Amino acid sequence: MPVTDPSPALQAAVEPDEAALAERFERTVAAEERIEPRDWMPEAYRKTLIRQIAQHAHSEIIGMQPEGNWITRAPSLRRKAILLAKVQDEAGHGLYLYSAAETLGVDRAELLDLLHAGRQKYSSIFNYPTPTWADVGAIGWLVDGAAIVNQVPITRCSYGPYARAMVRICKEESFHQRQGFEILHHLSSGTPEQHAMAQDAVDRWWWPSLMMFGPPDDASPNSARSMAWKIKRFSNDELRQRFVDMAVPQAEALGLTLPDPELRWDAESGHYRFGAIDWTEFHEVLRGNGPCNALRVEHRVRAHEEGAWVREAADAYAAKHAARAGAEVAA
């Protein structure tokens, strides 16, 4: 019997129209259930996720550089082993995140090309230098600390693959934060020179860490929609406040101060109040004018080019095995 196309009426009966699909999507999100890769989703939801997950993945990969700078100069074998493991973890986080992005129909090679061409962002925080060993402690304590505050809510993101990737990432970031705190604790209670080095690093990383949470809510174009879609669970300012409330007592425990004369406890609100953030600096860094933007991208492009032979070898190996498997099936 010849195969004919189904009649439009039959097709409508088996394939829900776009309005019905959109309604199902909204119901799934409202019910706190997950959207999975094969589910219908609005194009803008897919694009937002690709943008955020790609930026997140790029941040993990570029974020290997500031601390990677200290691997060959770590002050002891123990410190070196811990730092190596941490930087490798960041590479792993990048890979889970590129995999999560690929479930949305993009290719990681395409995303890397956009990063290298400066057409996709990575976190502003990784454009600052690491001149001393204490910077490794400050990154662990403050940058990984901010990353945890931002990322724990993403374990409840409406998009399944992103939420699941975040569970393991957050567990690893917790270890990273502890090791940073421990480095700073060691330095802070060491010689006066070591204490001063720890204080200097915290002075330099504090404000950029607050900027990591993104622009203030009234200047955050993506927040409202991302929160309605439950990609983001809290606003940029809410998470920033949560981070400040967490960091202040930790700084006291470290015996270090935070470089903000306006920082004070506000009993009425139950939060620490903090001074104004320099958003001009943030926007300059986003525009490519931070202290290390050019260096970071240049280094990444060079590493990518020098790694071409690895990708070619992996492709050749995969092709050889696919051909062998094909021959076995045919036989």
Ligand code: FAQ
């Ligand atoms: N840097 O409307 P919003 C880590 C951009 S942690 C650069 O508020 P959204 C771990 C934003 O993309 C760091 N750009 O945007 C680690 C948007 O631009 P677009 C990575 C920023 O998306 C530790 C524009 O500004 N973490 O890597 C930044 O709703 C140690 C308007 O902003 C994540 O990516 C910024 N800081 O909220 C690794 C977490 N902030 O794209 C190594 C997941 C904003 O419209 C060592 N991402 N922009 O052109 C998120 O939670 C969100 O994307 C936000 C921004 C909160 C970052």
